[in-house]
Amino acid sequence: MLHNRRDWQAVAYLVALPVLVAWQWRYGWHPFAYAVTLFLTLGIGVIHHHHTHRRMWRGRRLNRLTDLWLTLLQGHPTFVFYPAHVANHHRYRHGPRDVARTYRFGGDSNHLWGYLAHPFQAVWVLYPLFLGWLSRLRRHHPGAWRYCLLQYALVTALWAGLAWLDWRQWLLLVLIPQLHGLHWLLATNYLQHAHADGRSRLDYARNFEGWVNPLLFNIGLHTAHHEHPRVHWSELPALHRSYRARLHPALNAGPLVPYMFRTFIASVVVPRWRSRSLMRHEET
Template sequence: MLMAWQWVHGFHPLAYAASLFLAVGISVIHHNHAHLPMWTRRHPNRATDLAITLLQGHPTCVLHPAHRLNHHRFRHGPEDAARTWRFGDHNHLPGWALHPLQAAIAVYPLVLTWLRRLRRHRPAVWRWYIAQYALWLGSWALLLALDPGKALGLVIVPQLFGLHWLLAANYLQHAHADDGSRYGYARNFEGWLNPLLFNIGLHTAHHEHGRAHWSQLPRLHRRYRERVDPRLLERGFARYVLRVFVLGPFAPALRSRSLRPATVNPENPHKDRC
């Protein structure tokens, strides 16, 4: 609605800022819907898939092979194509900014392989997912034909902003965590981030219970909190960003430190660790 209002009435900084935040919210809804569909019946879920595809600016189906079958299966370990330490065991602002592009390049071969397999073995499902791609690309083509400037600035950029946060969340939640530890593979953010964005910061509980409804995560988080390394429990998202990304480059004591054992060789991640 905010995008449509600005399309008609012109750019407004507060409306634009709100549309950027809502784009992040759509990304979280996209993520949650991929794990636990909103509805119990196929047709409402398919309608929701199409709505999210239009709002997100990318097909909803991609999260199944890239996220559920990859990231949640391997939990940031050596076989996780989007593991943060694949691109260097670091945790800083440039790493966060680049991670979505790096992760997309790493996981899209999985998506394409999955689509080819569906085309051979489940053609009806394949056609449904291709329809999502057609809807996404068709919507962009239509808006660009109507007004390239408005389409890019008011719709596509906010959508890309939301997609960046969808992929960059992997970096925030896993960079410098220890994928070899039972409960040390994820960072958890407590505080106001969670009521604003469907408890997205309670990541250990989410990994341990991937199909749990987002409203159940605070209770589940309390169950696992004492088992998680205290260095992976952040009292607030904003203070974490300020400490690690803003002040860390100038104050070494504030920088993040990797919890992965030094014996791990990034060039040979499958080697057993001590």
């Protein structure tokens, strides 16, 4: 049923997250289970991303059910990836027409405040894209428009039902983890593109290696993904090796966590670790 058997890892994440939430709802909050829950919200965002580019299942019905399941787990409709990511980010590759380009908001930066603020800045400019997309769907594809509204309705019904059962449990076990996952989904754009060159043929994205890739479906290999958006995520490591030597050395950033510590925290006291823009001219 799956196009690629490696996607059983994604299926495992899609099942494990609600099981962990249900277990804690029944037996009480547990620090290890909650930490895994928060990690799985990152995985759900990556699965959503990959499922948008390349559908997981051979059958349309299973793909539609996966859309709805991701909607419930993520706390936000899955349709938003088309106008925000495919039609915008992949089309313009962090260039001047990419509405969520990191250097749009207060100049070309790569620091802790920029990372924390970027999800809120991105939502502000992306939601008009969502609304415009829905408006065009309503005029030209009313069936697809109703399908998108169904996703909103499912999230609203889930939140209302769980909050009615126990609003404290809903807040702790459902809403906060979902917001955590959505933050990372949006903030990843900053990690992968801040101080990259949005006008370059290849130096528009940063790449991460290490454990982030086997755990999160090779999400760190961003240049290879941009250059081959329809390729299955399991093929990205081989493609990444073909691009690695052609990129500016600063864009091969190594493991994700050390990069974040070095760039966002340690650079405050160690100037040589501060990120430097590859853009020739900043844009505000």
